[in-house]
Amino acid sequence: NAGVTQTPKFRVLKTGQSMTLLCAQDMNHEYMYWYRQDPGMGLRLIHYSVGEGTTAKGEVPDGYNVSRLKKQNFLLGLESAAPSQTSVYFCASSWPAGDPAYEQYFGPGTRLTVT
Amino acid sequence: AQSVTQLDSQVPVFEEAPVELRCNYSSSVSVYLFWYVQYPNQGLQLLLKYLSGSTLVKGINGFEAEFNKSQTSFHLRKPSVHISDTAEYFCAVSVPNAGNNRKLIWGLGTSLAVNP
Numbered sequence: 001n002a003g004v005t006q007t008p009k010f011r012v013l014k015t016g017q018s019m020t021l022l023c024a025q026d027m028n029h030e031y032m033y034w035y036r037q038d039p040g041m042g043l044r045l046i047h048y049s050v051g052e053g054t055t056a057k058g059e060v061p062d063g064y065n066v067s068r069l070k071k072q073n074f075l076l077g078l079e080s081a082a083p084s085q086t087s088v089y090f091c092a093s094s095w096p097a098g099d100p101a102y103e104q105y106f107g108p109g110t111r112l113t114v115t
Numbered sequence: 116a117q118s119v120t121q122l123d124s125q126v127p128v129f130e131e132a133p134v135e136l137r138c139n140y141s142s143s144v145s146v147y148l149f150w151y152v153q154y155p156n157q158g159l160q161l162l163l164k165y166l167s168g169s170t171l172v173k174g175i176n177g178f179e180a181e182f183n184k185s186q187t188s189f190h191l192r193k194p195s196v197h198i199s200d201t202a203e204y205f206c207a208v209s210v211p212n213a214g215n216n217r218k219l220i221w222g223l224g225t226s227l228a229v230n231p
Contacts, residue, residue, distance in 0.1 A: 004158075040124075042205065042223040043159075050216065090158055096216075102209065103149065104219065106158035 001026050004107035006091050012113045013081040021076040021110050023091030031094045032074040033058075033104065034066060036087040043090070049074055050096070081114045088112070117142045119208050121222035129230050130198055136191040136225045138206035147209035147217070148189040150180055153224075154202045162204070165189065176200065201229045 007022045023032065034046040045058030049068040063085060065077045074093075078085060088111050092104040122137040140146065147166050151159040163174025170182040180191045189206060203224045212218040 040223065043221045045219075092159075102147065102217070103161050103164060104159075106151075106160065108158045109156075 003027065004091055004093055004105050006089075006107040006110050008110060009108065010111050012115065013078075014115055015082060017081050018077070018079050019081065019112075020078075021089055021091075021112075023074045023076070023093075023107060024072055025074075025091075025093040025105070026072065027093060027105065028071070029093035029105070030071075030096050032068065033092040033094075034064070034074065034076045035090045035092065036060065036085075037090060037109075038087050046076065046089075081112075083114045086112060086114045117208070117210050117220050119206055119220050119222040121204075121206050121225045123225050124223065125226045125228065127228045127230060128196055131195050133194050134192065134196050134200075134227065136204050136206075136227065138189045138191065138222060140187050140189065140206075140208045140220070142187070142208060142210050144211055148180075148182060149207040149209070149219075150174065150178070150189070150191050151205045151207060152176075152202050153205065159205065162191070196227070196229045198229050198231060200227060202227060 004025045033048040035043045044060045046064050047066040049055045052071040055066045067075045088109050090109050091107040094104045118141050120139045128134045149164045150162040152162045153159045163172045165172045165182045173179045178193050205224050206222040207219045209217045
């Protein structure tokens, strides 16, 4: 099993450009999440999904959109990148939150720089 | 409001010394508790978790944590650290959320630096 994979690993964007980050998991997890990690701010939840075709806003959703067309994939889009979106982005997946085995499995991250 | 506080942002320690990374949470409802580790330039991975039962939880790489309900703490310990334990450590608490869901509340992390 590959677990959780993220594409790309690194990206540099100019202000105003758009891009999509892809997250894929092969563990048949229902839940998927997008986080951003910034120095001194820990992990902040951007958006999450509790199943195929569903998405919900997290703590810092502004400037991002997501889609979950297939159970195994969760896409994060930046329509018009801003320097404030320079960050490391992590995708995670888990079983449903009520499951006793509930824990989140993380991808390796995407380092995004917006100039 | 529910929150997680990691009391030390940085912990320097010498190799083979013991270490304790402190985590306190505030919640009036039942919680699940987690410690995750992030090695440099990698994603997070689960170190250990407390769901129920024994309050002393053993995890990977020789780490353990103790759940103290009265003090609302979940401190992480290791009796003898290695250079390879140098990493960022995150405490997280799972609390009930809307519907039948739960959500994770994250601490800001503790950077453990093990020196030779």
